[in-house]
Amino acid sequence: MDIITPKRIRITLKTVRAFIFISILFFLLFSFMAGSFILYAKIQGPPSLSVPQTTIFYADNGTKIGESHNGEKRYWVQLKDISPNVVNATLAIEDRNFYNHSGFDYKRIAGAAIADIKALAKVQGASTITQQYARNLFLEHHKTWKRKALEALYTVRIELNYEKGEILEGYLNTIYYGHGVYGIEAAANYYFGKKAEELTVAEAALLAGIPKGPSVYSPYIDEQKSLDRKNVVLQTMKEAKFITKEQHEKALIEDITFRTRKGNAQNRIAPYFHDSVMKEAANKLNIDEQQIRTSGLKIHTTLNQNMQEIAEEVITKSIDTNSLIQTGFIAMDPNTGEVKALVGGRNYEESPFNRVTQAKRQPGSTMKPILYYAAVNTGFTPSTVMRSEPTTFQYDDGQSTYKPSNYNDYYANDLITLLEAMALSDNVYAVKTHLYLGMDELIKTAKQLGINTKLNKVPSLALGTSPVRLIDLVNAYGIIGNGGKRIEPVFIKKVEDANGNVLYEEKKDQEQILDEDAAFVTTHMMTGMFDKRLNSYTSVTGQGVANMLTRDYAGKSGTTETDSWMVGLTPQLVTGVWTGYDKGKSINIVEEKGYSKLIWAKFMEEALKNKASKKFKPSNGVIGVYINPESGKIATEDCPTERLTYYIAGTEPVQYCKAHIGEQKNDKQENSQSDTKKTWYEKIFKWN
Structure with missing residues (x-):
């Protein structure tokens, strides 16, 4: 029997005291470190919880026509707009004590540690919703000590600065559900074609089970595993008393219908129009296009989906499939400038170059209405007569000459009226008018109408030898046709942020920039291109399509060696069509020269089919x-x-x-x- 000597007692007491002292020291050190950690987290303030959100585009009737994102499809919804079934399923399977802990579930951590030790492997996780949220927002998913430390820091910062409801809302809007889909609203739409607030218990349980392994539990990858995982979630919900036994049994046998993968595949509607919307949004909001794609904006555009479909179909059916000729097409409301349809080329995937907004081409005789407005505004009338005959003009103080020719060298060799000159597209009459007014007058009027490309001060400008953009020319016709009120091409009616706050709204400007009477006289003369009563030494330029038309139209066509144009309007709609080759190849085939008029006529008739036939109202x-x-x-x-x-x-x-x-x-x-x-x-x- 050992005898406990005083010496041994002293050693034991010293050991105990040392242990207590060290323990206290460690406790104080730990408390200091924990306090410092929390204080640092507090000083850092609330971390930004903003995440990329999908921007949605709507047509003029509110129909969704597209979306834009940076590889993460996500629509942010408030917690109140998420089904309670989703909340309960997520809490049950991810973090039952969410509302009772301060970011870390220590009991769960201890249990997971014991389980891992017993299995000698990582078999159970203990991350809370807040920890996962922090990881999703700020960190990579590689398991390192540095990441763990940062995760803890962000977890504390989130818990210190945000309410539990805000944290749960953010988590449900950022969690990954597979296939590029982030957030519960996008997941509900992607898998079921529903909103998050409409999900049933079974559907919510299935979605709550996906984040554990999207590549494993997605129903599109392995439907049986997905359904098995759903049943595990339902069992957990019952154990946590989020659902009753009866609800559990009903959810187990509920028939779940998934949205087809084909239904999820969205073809881009009006891609050329979409590009123009992005540019206008960036300009109006003063942000770059990347921010637009990921800011969760709701962009309400001016696109009329029916007119867009008509335009695309007419172009496809009118142009020979084997032809390499290109086209640009735009339809606008002449009273507001709102763009209703736009086709920038025959195939966006092959060429995203927009021939409506980017291409500069010679407009030919489509410049004449602008010239003749200037003429009427300075004293010409539809009855003003000049001779139509081969003429050589001198300019630059007699140092230069210019001899225009009419189509097929047809001339009246007599006096013709301005009304006839417009309808028959007499080139000699146009150049005479241009020189009589002074070559600055056409340039000034064109600028007034929004044509901002460089216009050369030469006699041939009257015949459209200086390149312009189709969108600018159509806008100019819209101004003449609406009685001279200023418009500009408009692609966006309104932009809202993710919370519904209006960031931009179109303002209608009714400034009068032309003489209203001169504008109407010019517009009415433009109806002559379809009026066979004006046939004279040659036919009116719209004779080939006149029999297709069932209402009053005003318009003008134009042709150069490489370009074919047609711009025309009613009081409701102004439309312009350009056809030609991108690299300046000549248009030699008669059929190709007629594409622009044919497309224009077919579109206008179909687009206005169910609308009242309106005449231009005299001023x-x-x-x-x-x-x-x-x-x-x-x-x-x-x-x-x-x-x-x-x-x-x-x-x-x-x-x-x-x-x-x-x-x-x-x-x-x-x-x-x-x-x-x-x-x-x-x-x-x-x-x-």
């Missing part, structure tokens, strides 16, 4: 007169043709046309004499 300062188009004078009963034509009040013709007096009478006499020569048999039985 208060104009007067309508029936004239003989050839002479430009007031028509008489002897004139073979008469046409209602508008003039600025005070400039209308006052002389009557005398060119055909007696012609109808002579025709009647000749017919009468011819009848007397016929036999009684021919008079009765011969009708031809």
Whole structure:
């Protein structure tokens, strides 16, 4: 039997005291470190919880037409808009004590540690929702001591600065559910075609089970494993008393219908239009396009989905599939500038170059309405006459000459009116007008109408030899057609942030920039290109499509060696079409030269099919007169043709046309004499 000596007692006491002292020291040190850690976390303040969110685009009727993100499809929703079934399923399987801990579940950590020791492997996790949220927001998922320390720091910062509801909301909006889908709203839509607030108990349980291993438990990868995992979650929910036994049993047998993968695949609607929207949004919000893609914005565009579909279909059916010719197409509301449809090329995937907004091409005779507006505004009338004949013009103080030619070298070799010159697209008349007004006048008017490309001060500018953008030209026609009120191409009606706050809203500007009467007179003259009554030494330029049209249109076509244009409008819609080759190849095939008019006519008729047929409303300062188009004078009963034509009040013709007096009478006499020569048999039985 050992005898405990005083010496041994002293040693034992010293050991105990040393142990207690060291323990206290460690406790104080630990407390100091923990306090310092918490104080540091507090000083750091709340970490930003912002995450990339999917930006959604809507058509003019509120229909979703597309979205943009940076590889993470996510739509942020508030906790109140998430089904309680989702909340309960997530808490049950991920963190039952979420509302009772301060970021770390120590009891669960201890249990996981014991389990790992027994199994001599990592078999059980103990991360709380807050820890996972911190990891998802700020950290990589590689398991290192540094990451663990940072995870703890961010966990404390989140818990110190945010309410539990905010943390849970953020977690549910950031967790990964596989296939590039982040957040419960995107997951509900992706897997079930639903909103997060609509999910049933079974659906919520299935989604809650995916984050443990999206590549394993996604129903699109292994449906049976996904359903088995769902049942584990349901069992956990029952054990945690989030659902009753009856709800558990009902959820186990609930038939779950998944959205088809095909239903998730979204074709890009109007990709050229989409690019223009992105550029306009970046300009209006003063942020870059990358921020737009990931800011969870709701961008309400001006696109009319029906018109866009019509445009794309018409272009596809009108142009030969084997042809390499390209096209640009845009339709706008002439009263607001809102772009309703846009096609920047025949295949976006092959060429995203936008031939509506980026390409600069020679517009040919589509420049003439701008010239003739300037002419009417400075004293010309539809009855102003000039000779149409081969002419060599001198300019630059006689140092330079220019000799334009008409299409196929057809000339009246006589006087023609401005009304005829517009309808027949007489080039000589246009150049004469341009030089008479002074070459600065057309440039000034074009700039006033929003054409900002460089225009050369030369006689041929009247015939469209200086390149312009299709979007600018169509906008200019819209201004003339709406009576001279300023518009600009508009792609966006409104932009909201993820919380529904309005960041930008379109403002309608009704500033009058043209003379309203001159604009109407010009517009009405533009209806002549489809009016066969104006056929003279050649046919009106719209004769080929006139029979396709069922309502009043104003317009002008234009052709160069490499470009074919058609721009036309009604009071509701202005549309422009360009066709040609990207590298300046000549258009030699007659069929290709007609593509632009054909596309325009088909589109306008189909797009306006169910809309009221509206005429251009005369302004208060104009007067309508029936004239003989050839002479430009007031028509008489002897004139073979008469046409209602508008003039600025005070400039209308006052002389009557005398060119055909007696012609109808002579025709009647000749017919009468011819009848007397016929036999009684021919008079009765011969009708031809």
